[in-house]
Amino acid sequence: MFDPKPILKNLPNLPGVYRMINATDEVIYVGKAKDLKKRVSSYFNKNLPSPRTRMMVSHIVKIETTVTHNEAEALLLENNLIKGLMPRYNVLFRDDKSYPYIVITGDDSPRLAFHRGTQRKGNQYFGPFPNSVAVRESIQLLQKVFKLRTCENTVFANRSRPCLQHQIERCTAPCVGLISDENYKNDVHQAAMFLQGKTNEVIDALGARMNTAAANQEYEMAVVFRDRMQALRQVQAKQFVSDFNVSDADVIACAELQGQHCINLVMIRGGRHLGDRSYMPKNTEGETLETSMEAFLAQHYVAQNTPPLIVVGVKIETAVLEEVLSEQAGRKVKINTNPIGDKRVWLKMAQTNADLALGQRAATSANQTAKLLALREALHLPDNTERIECFDISHTMGEATVGSCVVFDRGDMQNSEYRRYNVTGITPGDDYAAMRDVLTRRYKKVAAGEGVRPDLIFIDGGKGQLGVAVEVMAEVGLEDILLVGIAKGEERRPGLETMIFSDTGEMLNLEKDNKGLHLLQQIRDEAHRFAITGHRAKRAKARLHSSLEDIEGIGAKRRKALLTRFGGLDGVKGASIDEIAQVEGISQSLAEKIYGELH
Template structure:
């Protein structure tokens, strides 16, 4: 057992972060403390209440500490360490930095766009939104009301006539000067105010514009402003959250079921309810909901824009989190743990969603466990069979060959562990060579100690592909891993698959209603989906890049002239022979050749 007395004796009564480290030199837990000596000493009391905590303490080989200037600074350091080290005994949320935003670009004629990733200086960003659907719905709404452009700059700069968006009254066509720069800037400003929740101010401003237009007897323009006001009133009636005196807010509820916790996050931006999102953290067994919510606040808001109000359904250290989040946001952030009125109603709604998400997760998990048990029984696999990997190859007549590997582990498909492999240097269409390539690349690393070793490997194919797989596994020194080939049945109908075992050569068919077969089909179909999606993307990219470059007689200058004239490759493809011939440097015969190659 680890002797903590020498370390505890020398610990200061100061704020800081502590790290519990096991015999393998892995950080297994990171915590923060207002008083390091008191907090770390509490782990070595005789009567620890949580079995999970007792298990963690039993694995401690040494302890490291870092003193900080304040508890708030300790919270930030703790979160950074948790994000980087992913300790097995900390409550962990998926590091989701890919929330979508709406952006208004800093161009002379601002572009309304969907955005993920790093934010660029000069652009305005609004969000984050809970999902891409909420962003696209908001963009469509803004197009209807304010008619801002959404086209790429390359298209915008090369338009000679208005596009379809203008014809369906979704854009004022600044590309061909159908609106003045001043009027367009005003529309952009009003759209930004709307996204900030200043809907009433926007309506008042448009009403003044309508009155001014009517006074000048510009009745058609006044009617445009009237329609815009009506559309905004309809939006207010449908989506506006009247009780929230702050236009941006988050509502956080939590629920527990069978040791699994769920956090439901409701997002309100610009005074509108944008939707919600449920999170299932790891390592919550034995933890309280308060601990999980605090972990969510620390881990979630480091990467996101923090709204000025957060409504939380459990009692937490509000002062500490308000201090940290306010410092990060550069403005005051308020955390409300005792909501009243409509805020309490919103919290109950989030609570219901968290409970429903947990129920659905439990049902799905139970169903997957039943399928896994049935598969083990049907194929006479050992009870320890848990991690399964499946490979598939996708190409079109040998073009753009892609191999996929999907993973089933811990009772479910592990999307984050999926991998695609671009296959090159083989005879086009040679599936055996492609299978050899992908298996060699993957399992050489596993044999060298990189990555996780599977209990079972499925090969989507018959005896030929399975034979190749057996050769590869023998070459890399992993021939003790069971391989099963999945041969498609007659006319490739589901339920007629034949399983071929690598160790005995036995061929097994399962009943169509067998749950184990359903799991096998799920894994196989996921491998096929993942492979074909990658193949199509690779094929489309290759064809897009080479469409003009592969045409004899079309050099860099002519390619540039064509793309500039028609606003991109799609425009070139849609052009007629006569339109192609009208481009400088393109003769009638070359136009016919280009048209023929592209079609």
């Protein structure tokens, strides 16, 4: 039994972070404290209210602590440790660093674009948006109203006449000078103001420009400004959120059903409702809604741009969170736990969304459980069969071969555990060799204790692929795991699949309405989708490989100069030696070398 007294005796009454560690030296819980001594000591009281906490404490063999300057610093450290260690007893949210944004670039003729990833200085970023659909809809709206360009710089620099976007009145064609730099930059400025929620100011400015154009008898231009004003008023009437003292805000509700929690996040940016997203955290059994809400706010906003107002639906302590988020954002961030008026209405909507998401999750889970039970019965599997892994191979006539592994566990597909394998060093088109390579790489690690052992393995293929799988599993010492080959039926029609068992060689067909067959098809189709998606990406990357990259002496800077000058690789191939030599950084001898390599 672990004796905490020596550790507790020496703990200071200072703020900090503590880590609970089990017998395998795994961190199972990370927490923060205003007073480390009091907080850690509370875990070893005789009457712990939560069975989950009692279970966690029973696994502790070591406690590590880190003292911080204040509770705010402890919150940041706790969040970083949770994301890095993923402790099994902490409430965990999926790390969403890939929210999409709209970007207006800092070029001489700025472009409007979809952005995801690292943000660069000089550009203006607006968001985050809940999903890519919201970004693309907003970009289409901005194109329709402000007619900003969306083309890449290499295309923009080499246009000799307007493109289709100009023809359908989605761009004013700054590439060929059909709009002055001053007027184009004015349109860019108004688009940025609109994205910041300053719609009324934009409409007023457009009204002034319309009146000026009309007074100068420039009636066609006046009509353009009038149409923009009408379009913006329609958007404002449909989407504008009233009763918010800031144009950017998040509304967050939390719901519970059968021990599972759901956080629903409603995003309001630039005074417009952009949509919502629901999050299902892990490890919420026995936890309160307040705990889940605090975990979400810490884990979500430390990695995101934080709006000035966050409306939440549960009573939590906000002082430390507000301090951390305000310092991170460089401005005041307010967390409102007692909304009134329209804010309460929006919170009720978020609460409804959270309840619906939980209901749908429960229904899906029940359906998946029924399917798993039917599959166990149909294939005569043990009652403890939970984890199923499925493999598929995808290629185009041997090109860009990719193997996939998808995982069904805990009653659902586990996307975070999917893996793709790039297959090389085999005869192109040899599916058996590809399957051998993928299975060997996968299960060598499992046999060495580095992965999770499955209860059942599906192989998308007939007797040949299954035979290879049997050999591999014997080689790595996992021959006791049942393998089932899934041979496609006549004309590859769903419902006619034949299952082939590795242990007996028995072949089995299930009725089309069998729920177990439906689960098998779901897992098999997911493996196929995951494999073919990876294959297409790998094939596209290989086919788009620039032959300039293979020429010695051509680095990224010279390659960019060549592609920009000639508008792409085809343009470089069509250029003469003298034309290539005119590019900055390209000597006559290097131009001859480039021409010779490309021809």
